[in-house]
Amino acid sequence: MELPTQFKAKYQRLLGAQFPAFLQSFAEAPQHGFRLNPLKPPAHPAIDQSRPISNVPNGYYGKVDGKSPAHQSGYVYSQEPSAMLVAEAVAPAPGERVLDLCAAPGGKSTQLAALMQNQGLLVANEIDRGRAKVLVENLERFGVWNPLILNERPDRLSPAFPAYFDKILVDAPCSGEGMFRKNPSATTYWDADYPAACAVRQREILQAAVKMLKPGGQLVYSTCTFAPEEDEQIIAWLLDQYPLELVALDKSAGMSDGRPEWADGNPELQRTLRLFPQSFAGDGHFIAKLQSTATGKPVKIRGQRSNVGGADRKEWQQFVAQNLTDFKAGSLLQFGEQLYSFNPEIPDLQGLRVMLPGTPLGTLKKHRIEPSYGLAMVLRPEQVQRTLPISYEQWQRYVHGDIFNTDAELPKGWYLLLYQQMPVGFGKVVNGTVKNFFPKGLRFQVEKG
């Protein structure tokens, strides 16, 4: 790979003796990783789990097929190995209010939800609408319960969530130097001034983030760049501007301390974490964890109210009685024909660009409900009255959007389709045929191997 001359000169100066190994790392193949999903009941997809990633309980080196049943049903999530350490640094507890401010495509949000054991409130925001759609798909497939997914600028978000969150992650847009070997085209828009330009945007995002942090809450900031302007220098600025202090991050073999000498010399900057590809098997990353030392009372905000009328509520209750067992939705919300379960802790959504207010339950049709894919993704097989095990060939037909035949004796109704015990979506059985309800926008063809 051809690295920009000024990039090489900069890191030769900063890294000194470590520079040759750093440079050599760009010639090596990028690492791949995946996480198993602890929110889903244990299944045994044939996935090689022989190479665990340090400090990431469900993370492994290796590649998973994006067109496999394990991926489609949300049992695995592909993610770059270094990136997995970020959510581990956030370490949210079940029940907390957590914001992932720059969230798409959703690697860290899915991991945060897993660490929260689907309890509490996860707000995932993404400024870019196209990317926010992918975020919705990924959180839905992973089975995240009642996530609030927004498509907002950070400065428009902060008035809605004043001093609200226990934990905030800012996985900032950055110059992406740490990903050059995975994405060599990123080198073409790099120039010596690019990191400083990125830092301006990072400070704007952080100004909004700090306003949303509860007194005593924690903020994690991460980038996938080596640039001190976007890493230690941003943290030095935060410490200077706000009542925040650095929390030391756990480091195991191959993980490095932050470099105070690359910012204002504050020795506390060593508490941040750097991942260099010459010493850690993953891309370049920087992570810092800050604790608010502010004091103050929580601000009262107006909560979102349920807007579902008696008849539609009854329709949903009837669907539950006829199809589910031991399932409790949160508060109910209706957008158009769509019915959602939402977390009653969320603020009034008026004026916010909402991508998903919670878990999609179904579409309200005349006197019936069509269950959604999102509902299938949060259900365990034992929570459904009728399940239908399907073969690999039937699964291929299902994700392609085709109908397929089944036992002609099966009673008519909604069935949660299971491939090797993994729920893959709903189908409606009518006279020995399984009608396909796999969402049109997600359909794909599995290539013949």
Ligand SMILES: C[S@@+](CC[C@H](N)C(=O)[O-])C[C@H]1O[C@@H](n2cnc3c(N)ncnc32)[C@H](O)[C@@H]1O
């Ligand atoms: C490093 S990526 C996030 C990756 C994500 N956290 C994950 O783990 O999948 C940074 C994100 O910030 C978004 N972004 C770009 N400009 C932004 C801005 N001004 N404010 C907030 N987010 C921004 C980008 O669209 C991008 O999705």
